[in-house]
Amino acid sequence: MGFYLLKRLLNYAILLVVATNLSWLLAATQLNPRSLYEVSNPPIDPVSIENNLRSRNLSDQVPLHQRWVVWSKDIIFHWDWGQSPRGGDVGEEIERRIWVSVRLITLGSLLGAAIGVLIGTWTATRQYRLSDRTFTFLALLGLSVPSFVIASLLQVFATWLNTVTGTRFFEFVGETGAHGDWFGAALIDRLQHLLLPTVALTILGAAFFSRIQRNVMLDSLNSGYVRTARAKGLPRSRAIVKHALRVSLIPTCTYFAFSVATLFVGAAFMEIIFSFHGMGDYGVKTIQGQDVHGAVATAAFGGLCVLMGALLADFMVAWLDPRVRLGGTTYGRQ
């Protein structure tokens, strides 16, 4: 078990290092931080531009390999991911933003997965009835609409509702706003701001997971062990919940692990539309702002998330599926 895990982690570490370096190479050759200074008015002295860029290891006049050595040494020896072209430490920025992303996606992804699993399970037991067809179509629709379209429509709807009711029930700018100082006001205010992005994430998650869950559930409903359970006299509902549902949750859980991991950088639309300054927002801003180090750090963080998701998925399978053993040791319950 230990050896298996170690080998796996080592391979992941190599993948991540190579991916990060490739991202750096791409960012350093494609982005042009100099252009930020050159457009400024009044024009800045070229020598001071050069000094500025050199002090942040961003000058394109320094040979690529020298910049690479400086960049990687800083990370290895000081865990310093560099500076953005306008100044400001990339590491600090990311440390702050990770928590914004966590706050944004936790509720939405959990709700989306839960509702999706419920719908998927329910529709699988009612295959080809009207309810099944309706939800299958709705899920297909949900997956076919670009996520920013859903978010924008929600925003328009909320604005309309606010004007009609004359209240400010829906808040959609940032994480917090003005609120009273009574007990719990801050929490309520945060939840109000979370409401719309959470609804959007829930819709997307529910569409995705209901499809997966329905497919897996149908496979397990038609499998031998469920038929056996029914033949032994177990009522249909108990056979579904105790045998079919439990087994069908294994693949769904692995998808969940992956989807949460990718949401850290993938929720960029929600973050930008609802002004949450999280990791997805950062990734887009750094590219728009010619920020080489910021973009690379975001890419590395995204890669780390994917690998954590993969690891989490493996553990979930090992934990949920008694047939799987990691390197000889039984894992979790029998």
Place this chain on the structure above:
Amino acid sequence: MARSACAFRRHNVWTAVIVVAEPIEHSGANDSKAAEKLATGNADGMMAKAAIPLQSNRNRLLLKRFLRNKTAVAGLIVIGLLIIVAIIGPWLSPWDYDDVDRRAYLKPPSFEHPMGTTQSGRDMWALTLHGLRKSLVIGLVVAVLSTGIAAIVGAFAAYYGGWIERCALWIIDLLLVIPSFLLIALVAGNSSGGASSWVLLVLLLSVFGWMLSARVVRSLTLSVRRNEYVLAARYMGLSGPKIIVRHILPNIASLLIIDATLNVSAAILAETSLAYFGFGVQPPDTSLGTLLGDGARQLSSFPWLFAGPATIIVLLILSVNAVGDGLRDAFDPSSASSNKS
């Protein structure tokens, strides 16, 4: 890999066995279906001797299964209409997509401009038609390219095994670890733009879009590789690439077709998402994604900039996805999620 088992039916003489062995659970209305299933199963078994009727019979069966799925048929019709509209688009509008009407800036829909005009006085209807054409081209080209890469990498990796396979799998893992959206944005967003910016975008979307399918192709090839006809071909002295192209790829064709279909919608969706941030097709060229991205930002004040492109893109992606689902169900009847036929 529940689906894999039935993706290579062509040489499969024991289809009959599988179909007969499957319990007939449906009663009443489904009896005719079950009987038909038995019949086709037997036919498949017999046709193994006479190859040509098997082929046409199988196609007829697939067509029948596909036509039974109403959503997929509707999707196919919508796609057909959209393609026709995209092709004859320039004759459907008095305006060209880059014409500027100096008397109408940001005007709501009117008789002259059925879908309104943009900030720079361009006709929305003409722009939408042009965008639709570009999005369709992007979707189709990316689908063909990425499925092609997936088929070649996956099949070669599985057929040759050894270090080739290990290399291929490692590269697949690497590309999956890199957040592709960021890197595509990084390259496409900072390209010089111009009329051919979409070519770069197509290449990027293809390079980052084949990995998951390649894995599936690999696992399918691993099982196809052990079949007798592959062995026979090898003993006859056929080279590896020829065996892959003539015997392995045709037998996983159903998977490749489904995959390419779903890749069309994935590519259009990806381009749309990139375009929202300005990383998609660069001006003066335009796609549904760029129109939608601009429209979404001004949705509350100028809804006509959004409504048209949004409707068309959702229709398009929804139809392609529906057709993909229908194809999967038709090719893969043993999967419980599909229509039993």
